[in-house]
Amino acid sequence: MPEVRFTIRWPDGAEESCYSPSTAIHRHLAAGETYPLAEFLDRARSGLNEASERVAAKYGFACSAAMDQLALIEQAAKNQPSDGHVTCLSLS
Incomplete structure (x- = not known):
């Protein structure tokens, strides 16, 4: 299954490299798009x-790496202004 790395920029300007175990993330985020934090x-x-x-x-078990990445994103979001915006810089 092809993995995807995506880079985001948080409202405070910090950039983060993230991981998805599947190209499914392409249906939810687009490179170059900016989203309100909640969205x-x-x-x-x-x-x-x-x-x-x-x-x-495919393999009979959920992907813990995807859930770990989600937990990291949710934790980092707590330190951002709720009215901020996140930009998806790239998906590859």
Whole structure:
């Protein structure tokens, strides 16, 4: 299953490299797009959950790396202004 690395820029300007075990994330985030923080979190949750489900369908178990990445994103978001915006810089 092809993995995807995606880079985001948080509202405070920090950039973070993230991981998805599946290309499913492409249906939820687009390179060059900026999302309000709450929408970004919804999209990241949807995309990483879908990616984990695709792994489960293929291998019989959910992807803990996708859930770990989601937890990291959710934790980092707590330190950002709630009215901020997150930019998806790239998906590869």
